Amino acid sequence: MAWLEQKSSGTYLVAFRFGAQKFKKSLRTSSRKAAEGRLSRLEENLGLVDSGRLVIPDDADIASFLLSDGQINGKHKSRSTIRTLKNLSDAFLDSIPEDSLEETTLKYFRIHIRHLKKHLGANALIREIQLAGLQDYVDARSQEKGIRGKNLSPTTIKKEMAIVTVPDHAALAKEKSPHWVVPSENEWYRAAYYDPNKAGGGYWKYPAKSDSPPQANINTNWATEAGEQGVASAYGTFDQGGNVWEYNDTRNGGKVGLRGGSFYLNDSDSHMQSNIRYDVYSAKWPNYGFRVVRLGGAKAAE
Numbered sequence: 001m002a003w004l005e006q007k008s009s010g011t012y013l014v015a016f017r018f019g020a021q022k023f024k025k026s027l028r029t030s031s032r033k034a035a036e037g038r039l040s041r042l043e044e045n046l047g048l049v050d051s052g053r054l055v056i057p058d059d060a061d062i063a064s065f066l067l068s069d070g071q072i073n074g075k076h077k078s079r080s081t082i083r084t085l086k087n088l089s090d091a092f093l094d095s096i097p098e099d100s101l102e103e104t105t106l107k108y109f110r111i112h113i114r115h116l117k118k119h120l121g122a123n124a125l126i127r128e129i130q131l132a133g134l135q136d137y138v139d140a141r142s143q144e145k146g147i148r149g150k151n152l153s154p155t156t157i158k159k160e161m162a163i164v165t166v167p168d169h170a171a172l173a174k175e176k177s178p179h180w181v182v183p184s185e186n187e188w189y190r191a192a193y194y195d196p197n198k199a200g201g202g203y204w205k206y207p208a209k210s211d212s213p214p215q216a217n218i219n220t221n222w223a224t225e226a227g228e229q230g231v232a233s234a235y236g237t238f239d240q241g242g243n244v245w246e247y248n249d250t251r252n253g254g255k256v257g258l259r260g261g262s263f264y265l266n267d268s269d270s271h272m273q274s275n276i277r278y279d280v281y282s283a284k285w286p287n288y289g290f291r292v293v294r295l296g297g298a299k300a301a302e
Contacts, residue, residue: 001017002016002046003015004035004036011028012026012035013025014063014067016042016046016066018049022094024063025063025067038067041067042066045066045069046066049066083125084122084123085121085123085124089116089117092113093113115141116137116160119141120137142154167179169295172295173295173296174296176297177297179294179297180294181293181295182290182293183248183249183293185249187248187293188240188248188293189259191235191237191293192233192237192260193207194235196234197234207233207240207260208231208233208238209231214230214231215229215230216230216241216243216261217239218242218261218262219263220263221264222263223243227239229242242260242261242263244263244287244289245259245260245262245288246260246291247288247290250276250278256279256280257276257277258276258288262287263287264287
């Protein structure tokens with residue numbers, strides 16, 4: 001499914017869904033006729049992909065590849081534009097596959113998101129939202145009236161907060177639609193160290209299938225692009241032994257877990273073993289980062 005959208009400047013964009021994701025690409029034209037021609041070509045190429053006559057390389061920029069009849073195959077470089085609460089909520093709603101949820105469920109999602117934007121601010125920077133701000137939100141909502149003129153119940157506020165609180169990973173893993181979340185300690189650890197093909201089975205001492213310190217971006221004093229250093233783990237992940245410390249959702253008092261190691265000079269390869277450290281989510285260090293895990297959305301066995 002593909003369609004055209006037009007910006008306020010008059011420039012057309014093409015939008016389409018592929019692999020349960022939504023893509024947008026500027027066509028750099030304000031001509032409706034030209035835009036429709038490129039839309040038709042995109043739809044034709046999507047049909048070729050669906051029939052197996054055209055194969056998209058794993059490292060391709062999907063939109064550029066399809067719009068160029070497979071001639072442009074530049075590596076896709078991910079550039080996150082999710083900086084504000086509005087960016088995050090829009091990306092969340094766009095990521096929901098069509099017909100995966102009831103319309104009433106989507107309606108309540110939008111209502112909860114509208115309340116979050118109202119109190120926290122649509123342009124609130126995600127990295128600056130802290131627990132104190134969320135508590136202010138709860139306090140403010142508890143003083144507001146519901147549709148029957150009574151103060152909102154704790155249950156209603158809890159449902160709203162479910163959008164920004166720690167998700168139930170086990171429950172999400174069973175759902176038909178995919179969800180992307182910060183991994184749990186067990187999920188992160190297994191992806192880094194476990195190898196089902198290891199002789200005798202089990203875990204390696206270090207990430208990337210190694211019992212000795214592997215090549216990793218540590219003690220260099222600068223970050224590198226993901227996957228530039230070292231080899232992948234048994235699950236295809238990179239940089240779990242260096243580059244940046246990665247948050248997981250393990251809680252220890254008011255802090256959360258960090259794993260891996262980083263490029264910073266004071267970090268050492270000993271952290272690549274099974275050590276964990278903790279810091280607050282709001283910490284803003286250049287050697288801190290995170291990865292996400294996909295839960296749910298698995299195809300049923302045929």
